[in-house]
Amino acid sequence: MTTATLHDVRLSGAASDRNYFNDEYGALSWFLTKDHKRIAILYLISVSVLFVIGGFFAMMMRIELLTPEGDLLTSDTYNKFFTMHGVVMIFFFLIPVIPAVLGNFLLPLQIGAKDLAFPKINLLSWYLYMLAAGIGLIVIVTGGVDTGWTFYTPFSTQYSNTHVFGTTFAGFIAGFSSILTGLNFIVTIHRMRAPGLTWYRLPLFVWALYATSIVMLLATPVLAITLVMLMIERTVGVGFFDPALGGDPVLYQHMFWFYSHPAVYIMILPAMGVASDVVAAFTRKKIFGYRFVAFSSLAIAFLGFLVWAHHLFVAGISVYSAMIFAFLTFFVAVPSAIKVFNWTATLYKASVSWQTPMLYIMGFIGLFTIGGVTGLFLASLGLDIHVTDTYFVVAHFHYVMVGGTVMAYLAGIHYWWPKITGRMYPEWWARLAALLVFVGFNLTFFPQFILGYVGMPRRYHAYAPEFQVLNVLSTAGASVLAVGYMLPIFYLIWSIWNGRPAGKNPWGAVGLEWTTSSPPPKENFHETPVVTWEAYDYPGMMKAMGETQHV
């Protein structure tokens, strides 16, 4: 296989016995590994554990909200639970999940490289993540934190008597893990592409990771600085945000959201990349408007930096800058819409295979669109004042983060599971889980749009009795969603030993990762592949297959 041609993609050659799983044994061979695939597995296990912890807090909140009275959790405990749900889910799950698990595993495989550019830095970023997560867990078991995941001043600096310092310190360290991953990806994509793999032949997942990495590098340092300023003000009383000391609390919000709005794109851009790869594979077509989809990732990365103050519309900022930020926020919807329209155009007149990854991606496209469009409601100055700090906001960002990122992650983990483990997952169970996730998700969060619009404020453990029916629906949905999320944990683990062997390329997909054995050998490719085909060249592959059949 000196030059992997289009034909090779479809052939499932004799799988070599040696792969990255059985290449070395022992705990140290994992904890000191420099293999991007093993580091991806380390991340997979860690983020899954953190997801379960974050999910526990969510479930407890939903059970509390079954009744209007605050009967299960005290208001203080409830404050801690929604804070720790947010901190765990955002900093320890959504930010790393697709880049550090799927990105780590697939980026070198998709570009025909042996590893990332800096394998040791890659391992370091996992250790930093674990250190941060460890501090986060210590905070949780020693009493928690109650500021909300945004750590707004002056509450976080002057009034809260919970573990604000520990939590922000954990966030600070987690940021460095993210920066190192971004740095590694950018250098890898620039320097380590296989011969013939030009920028326009890259899978769109790689483009998405590239845009994500830029955001990680440019935004995360500002979060680090902001959190350090917060820690300094809280501990030694240097005035940055406290007016009595010459500071300004709104400055904290400016700096925090300069990171945290782009962080939304750190979470959603890789999800869009997964969507492009999966849509192409299951429609057997080239992605419609490949270059538009590729550059819209970069456009989102750039424009995402210009909209942050839409989180501050009621914080007392100037009306003039509020108008500018509202306008710029409408603008960022354009490249996102380009992607949605192009995926839809790819589906047009395609013969679609409705396997699990595609089911999740169809869910992703629909739910992300609802999340995005309700974001435009929130960007409208007048409407934003009506729904600020209500469940409308909660529903909106869960449609983007859960309906978007988590759905796409589940699509990706099913799509590449045969490559990661060499085994197929059980299709029937996986489709059932996808259905449960979709139904459970909508039942959980759609009622929250209505609740918010009619005025139920977020972040309270008790509420007015007229809101109960919709809250019961939401909690019922959350139970369905929980089952939908637990199922894959069980059947995916089961499939590692009992799944059908997958072979090189079970989907008949185009892409360098499908030209090597499953699971791949430690060095990914026995010989450096040479790329002679365009990205998603399904028409070319089908033509080539047709020709071989005639022979």
Add this chain to the structure above:
Amino acid sequence: MADTTEHHQLEHAPHVHVTPLWIYIAVFLALAVGTIVTYLASLVDLGMWNTPVALIIATIKAVLVILFFMHVIHSTRLTWVTVVGSFLWLGILFVLTFADYLTRGWSLFK
């Protein structure tokens, strides 16, 4: 270290480029002078120009460090893009934040 011709510096060689010692010394002296000038300027009341003057001197010093101590002057175009891009982003943070602070006092309805 003996070769100190100007042409040598202009050469586009990202791999191994040995900067002559006198350049490091000159940059160090320039930074020291900058520090002294910052101190002296702080003794004179320049009115509204107090902060801008201090910032201009600080910027010149930072540029010297980036160009020579961090070797950016001999780096590839991509490194230049990275460095300039970072400052552009810092500019976004400042400009759009000040777009709020500077217009907060303006009243919409008089």
